[in-house]
Amino acid sequence: MPVSTLYDLSPGQIYSALFILGLLAWLLSTLAAGGGAIMFIPLASFLIPVKSVVPTISIAATISGVQRVWLYRTKINWKIISWLMPGIITGSILGAYLFAQIEADWLMLVIALFLIVNVSHHYLSKKKYSFKMRVEYFLPAGFITAILSGIVGAAGPVLNPFYLNYDVVKEEMIGTKAFSSLVMQIVKIVAYGCFASISQEILIYGLTVGAGALFGNYVGKKLLKKLSDKRFKDFVNIMLLITAALIIYKFAVK
Numbered sequence: 001m002p003v004s005t006l007y008d009l010s011p012g013q014i015y016s017a018l019f020i021l022g023l024l025a026w027l028l029s030t031l032a033a034g035g036g037a038i039m040f041i042p043l044a045s046f047l048i049p050v051k052s053v054v055p056t057i058s059i060a061a062t063i064s065g066v067q068r069v070w071l072y073r074t075k076i077n078w079k080i081i082s083w084l085m086p087g088i089i090t091g092s093i094l095g096a097y098l099f100a101q102i103e104a105d106w107l108m109l110v111i112a113l114f115l116i117v118n119v120s121h122h123y124l125s126k127k128k129y130s131f132k133m134r135v136e137y138f139l140p141a142g143f144i145t146a147i148l149s150g151i152v153g154a155a156g157p158v159l160n161p162f163y164l165n166y167d168v169v170k171e172e173m174i175g176t177k178a179f180s181s182l183v184m185q186i187v188k189i190v191a192y193g194c195f196a197s198i199s200q201e202i203l204i205y206g207l208t209v210g211a212g213a214l215f216g217n218y219v220g221k222k223l224l225k226k227l228s229d230k231r232f233k234d235f236v237n238i239m240l241l242i243t244a245a246l247i248i249y250k251f252a253v254k
Helices: 011-031 036-044 050-071 078-101 106-125 135-152 156-165 170-194 200-224 229-252
Strands: none
Touching: 011 036, 011 050, 011 200, 011 229, 036 050, 036 200, 036 229, 050 170, 050 200, 078 135, 078 170, 106 229, 135 156, 135 170, 156 170, 156 229, 170 200
């Protein structure tokens, strides 16, 4: 029986809370092209064992990814995908292996620092792009992101600055990320299974969160149409800062 690390909740209450968290996390993830899963991590760790959170996210993200790929199938940028895939696949395997071998919570702080520096540079410099981006840069970016995701559970926002600086926004950004993320999560799940990191209990957690994510994706797609490109970019950057703040807060109270 799962045991809450914050309150003495029943299994039914924990599953209900995970469902709601999944819905809200993936709703925000749609509107901000990522970040929902990272926000999910510190909140879910109050409900289920910390070591269960990472594989739980992979299962939920796979369920969500199938739906998102279908919803945004006509918006996927296949040129970017062709550069992302080699890095995503190899990075996912390495990240899942490292997850089973080491404790690397400090990497979350590295992610937070990267997000803060990038967003701050974007607004303080008042430039349209925070750095020059070429499509081939997606290969190493995908590799590093997949490693981080395999170790800490979610690192989708790390790729957002690369997309924004390549002028990819809204549906195109979400569709392209959805496809690459789906491949990454499938590879991670297989690798987690090989490294004995997934149990029956974790599978149930993942299915519960994934069910909530499906509703979040559907509502998010409706709301996304009402956002202009500029507001979308601003919302993405705001969510990156909120994500970084949550990561730092989680470590401050640890």
